Amino acid sequence: MKKLPILVLFFFLISTNSFAQDLQGYDLWLSYKKIEQPEWAQAYRDLSKSIYFNEDGEILKTAKTELRNGLEKMLGDTLHFESTLQKSNTLIVVKESELGPNLLHQLQNEFDSLGEHGFILKNVKVDNHTSLVLSSRDDIGILYGVFRLLMLMQQRTNPANLEIVDAPKIKLRMLNHWDNLDRTVERGYAGFSLWNWHKLPEYIDQRYIDYARANTSIGINAVSLTNVNANALILTPMYLEKVKALADVFRPYGIKVFLTARFSAPIEIGGLETADPLNVEVQQWWNHKADEIYNYIPDFGGFLVKANSEGQPGPQNYDRTHVDGANMMAKALKPHHGVVIWRAFVYSEHDADDRAKQAFSEFVPYDGLFMDNVLVQVKNGAIDFQPREPFHPMFGAMPKTPLMMEFQITQEYLGFSSHLVFLPKLFEEVLNSDTYRKGKGSTVAKVIDGSLNDKKLTGMAGVANIGSDINWTGHPFAQANWYGFGRLAWDPYIKSEAIAEEWLKATYSHHSKFIEPIKDLMLTSREAVVNYMNPLGLHHIFDTGHHYGPGPWVSELNRPEWNPTYYHQADKEGIGFDRTPTGSNATAQYAPELAKIFNDPKTCPEKYLLWFHHLPWDYELKNGHMLWDGLALKYQEGVDQVKDMIHTWEASKNYITTQQYTEVRMLLEIQLKEAKWWRDACLAYFQTFSGKELPLGVEKPEHSLEYYKSLKFPFAPGIRPRWD
Numbered sequence: 001m002k003k004l005p006i007l008v009l010f011f012f013l014i015s016t017n018s019f020a021q022d023l024q025g026y027d028l029w030l031s032y033k034k035i036e037q038p039e040w041a042q043a044y045r046d047l048s049k050s051i052y053f054n055e056d057g058e059i060l061k062t063a064k065t066e067l068r069n070g071l072e073k074m075l076g077d078t079l080h081f082e083s084t085l086q087k088s089n090t091l092i093v094v095k096e097s098e099l100g101p102n103l104l105h106q107l108q109n110e111f112d113s114l115g116e117h118g119f120i121l122k123n124v125k126v127d128n129h130t131s132l133v134l135s136s137r138d139d140i141g142i143l144y145g146v147f148r149l150l151m152l153m154q155q156r157t158n159p160a161n162l163e164i165v166d167a168p169k170i171k172l173r174m175l176n177h178w179d180n181l182d183r184t185v186e187r188g189y190a191g192f193s194l195w196n197w198h199k200l201p202e203y204i205d206q207r208y209i210d211y212a213r214a215n216t217s218i219g220i221n222a223v224s225l226t227n228v229n230a231n232a233l234i235l236t237p238m239y240l241e242k243v244k245a246l247a248d249v250f251r252p253y254g255i256k257v258f259l260t261a262r263f264s265a266p267i268e269i270g271g272l273e274t275a276d277p278l279n280v281e282v283q284q285w286w287n288h289k290a291d292e293i294y295n296y297i298p299d300f301g302g303f304l305v306k307a308n309s310e311g312q313p314g315p316q317n318y319d320r321t322h323v324d325g326a327n328m329m330a331k332a333l334k335p336h337h338g339v340v341i342w343r344a345f346v347y348s349e350h351d352a353d354d355r356a357k358q359a360f361s362e363f364v365p366y367d368g369l370f371m372d373n374v375l376v377q378v379k380n381g382a383i384d385f386q387p388r389e390p391f392h393p394m395f396g397a398m399p400k401t402p403l404m405m406e407f408q409i410t411q412e413y414l415g416f417s418s419h420l421v422f423l424p425k426l427f428e429e430v431l432n433s434d435t436y437r438k439g440k441g442s443t444v445a446k447v448i449d450g451s452l453n454d455k456k457l458t459g460m461a462g463v464a465n466i467g468s469d470i471n472w473t474g475h476p477f478a479q480a481n482w483y484g485f486g487r488l489a490w491d492p493y494i495k496s497e498a499i500a501e502e503w504l505k506a507t508y509s510h511h512s513k514f515i516e517p518i519k520d521l522m523l524t525s526r527e528a529v530v531n532y533m534n535p536l537g538l539h540h541i542f543d544t545g546h547h548y549g550p551g552p553w554v555s556e557l558n559r560p561e562w563n564p565t566y567y568h569q570a571d572k573e574g575i576g577f578d579r580t581p582t583g584s585n586a587t588a589q590y591a592p593e594l595a596k597i598f599n600d601p602k603t604c605p606e607k608y609l610l611w612f613h614h615l616p617w618d619y620e621l622k623n624g625h626m627l628w629d630g631l632a633l634k635y636q637e638g639v640d641q642v643k644d645m646i647h648t649w650e651a652s653k654n655y656i657t658t659q660q661y662t663e664v665r666m667l668l669e670i671q672l673k674e675a676k677w678w679r680d681a682c683l684a685y686f687q688t689f690s691g692k693e694l695p696l697g698v699e700k701p702e703h704s705l706e707y708y709k710s711l712k713f714p715f716a717p718g719i720r721p722r723w724d
């Protein structure tokens with residue numbers, strides 16, 4: 001392996017202090033670098049020659065400021081806005097209501113097909129003069145349109161060819177922060193929480209504003225500020241004042257604030273003796289609490305609730321159901337148009353059934369019983385944000401209930417903020433999965449966007465990967481995961497490849513010799529991490545608690561389903577979790593067409609093989625290798641893919657700054673080291689069962705199995721602190 005030359009490191013160290021902030025990644029995909037190519041600069045200058053922008057209202061003011069900021073940075077000129085709408089305007093930004101009959105007539109077809117909060121960007125001819133018109137029915141649509149126009153310019157799209165009618169396909173596009181009140185972030189790998197509760201409400205950090213800008217630029221319109229493992233204090237006046245201050249910052253960007261509600265809050269901060277959802281006093285307490293919150297924040301979004309899950313209190317503490325709990329809160333929020341997002345991430349230590357089945361078993365019978373302002377939030381897979389999981393069988397199985405997608409953007413199980421893994425590839429795989437619930441083509445995306453079962457209330461949440469690090473996400477490429485999540489929440493049908501290209505151009509460079517290889521690197525990065533961590537359907541073999549590194553041997557934790565040995569079931573005979581009818585029969589929770597495919601190891605996609613099957617070590621894979629050899633070769637392939645990523649990155653050096661190059665180069669070094677660690681530790685461990693030699697081409701583990709088992713990481717980041 002090549003060592004980084006000392007000189008490069010030295011240059012990097014001095015440059016971190018002297019380089020402008022944006023080179024450290026603070027500006028995200030909004031750096032709006034000056035356009036150097038003269039033909040593009042001219043085209044955009046022509047477009048900006050005479051801008052009419054009607055800025056009536058808070059959100060439109062934000063939109064105008066953003067337009068000015070973006071254009072001035074890209075063109076290096078000061079812009080002049082016209083005060084009246086004229087035929088000679090080159091760029092016209094107005095709402096539908098102010099378009100005037102001529103323009104309105106020309107845009108009628110577009111308006112007829114325009115969805116809520118969407119926008120139209122179209123060249124329109126009036127008296128032989130062409131103007132680019134950006135219009136919408138709503139203020140927020142204009143703001144989204146401004147950000148899109150600026151993004152298209154960052155892509156060097158020809159303004160003369162613009163003809164876009166676009167609207168969000170999902171209603172709630174939301175970030176879930178797992179931020180604690182002490183500013184630690186559960187599963188956070190990018191520093192501390194952005195929310196400085198101590199200095200709020202008076203002190204408004206510029207980061208709150210920049211955070212809102214970044215979110216809105218990709219269409220995110222809701223944020224839940226606090227950890228799902230909630231602290232009831234957030235619902236007290238002292239904190240609500242602070243939450244209000246944040247909500248006031250986010251409002252001009254069209255972002256609504258949500259809070260996590262601890263189910264036992266009536267006891268902890270309300271002085272009641274119970275939190276029983278059928279108790280009248282408890283119900284009144286929540287009603288009053290909702291009134292109080294809406295007094296502070298009139299457009300408050302609602303509550304996100306983790307109940308009876310991993311030790312959190314909930315309705316079952318009182319022998320009530322999830323429906324009782326969710327509907328009680330929904331009633332309190334209903335008069336204010338708020339919603340309850342009730343999480344389906346439940347599994348119980350008292351239930352001996354396969355953990356993968358428990359959420360489905362518990363929630364599906366409740367279909368149709370939740371109030372109409374309740375969304376049930378379901379993780380993308382039935383276990384827990386693994387590098388790869390089959391889609392959660394609940395999707396498509398509750399046609400009368402709005403199911404909201406929960407993805408994890410923070411890389412709890414994907415190498416934290418040290419591994420380069422482009423997650424839109426994972427999100428896309430889930431969204432494109434066919435549930436077969438209404439015949440072929442009933443994809444998860446159609447469940448989520450409401451089109452499969454005609455749902456109006458729809459949502460997609462991502463557990464945020466954002467913290468106080470200067471570049472927000474720790475790894476510079478983790479910004480692409482925040483970006484990609486937002487784009488897919490806006491439109492779950494966008495291709496991950498398009499997202500990668502957009503992000504790269506806005507963030508790094510336009511050079512095709514940079515874009516093409518680095519785009520490929522991003523697109524293969526997800527498969528690489530699957531290969532070196534959890535190939536062929538293995539899952540949850542992470543070390544305990546912090547989930548940093550491999551721990552397939554862990555077997556002594558109290559709850560069986562917290563042990564990796566529960567998930568891989570390796571023994572002398574073979575490996576894998578039998579979820580077919582001869583095992584836990586989890587496959588029966590999928591549509592019969594799919595269950596049939598999954599039940600037979602010959603038809604089951606090999607990427608899910610050991611998720612659904614326990615197979616002998618000498619089972620023959622499709623490529624003719626026996627299972628043991630195939631597994632070992634996959635681990636090796638993962639390591640080799642990281643080596644390739646390093647070579648590709650090294651070849652890209654001349655297209656970016658030294659600092660940009662060096663920081664990713666160093667991180668890739670960590671990724672390679674940890675990929676080898678995963679391969680070596682897992683193979684050394686599984687070999688004790690298979691009793692077979694490593695196949696040709698697989699490197700021997702560097703250390704003994706005892707060495708890997710002895711590694712301890714008491715200070716690994718992201719662990720939940722114990723304050724209670």
Ligand code: BDP
Binds near residue numbers: 306
């Ligand atoms: C698991 C995390 C844990 C979260 C939990 C959840 O390890 O920190 O609290 O999910 O989603 O992935 O509630």
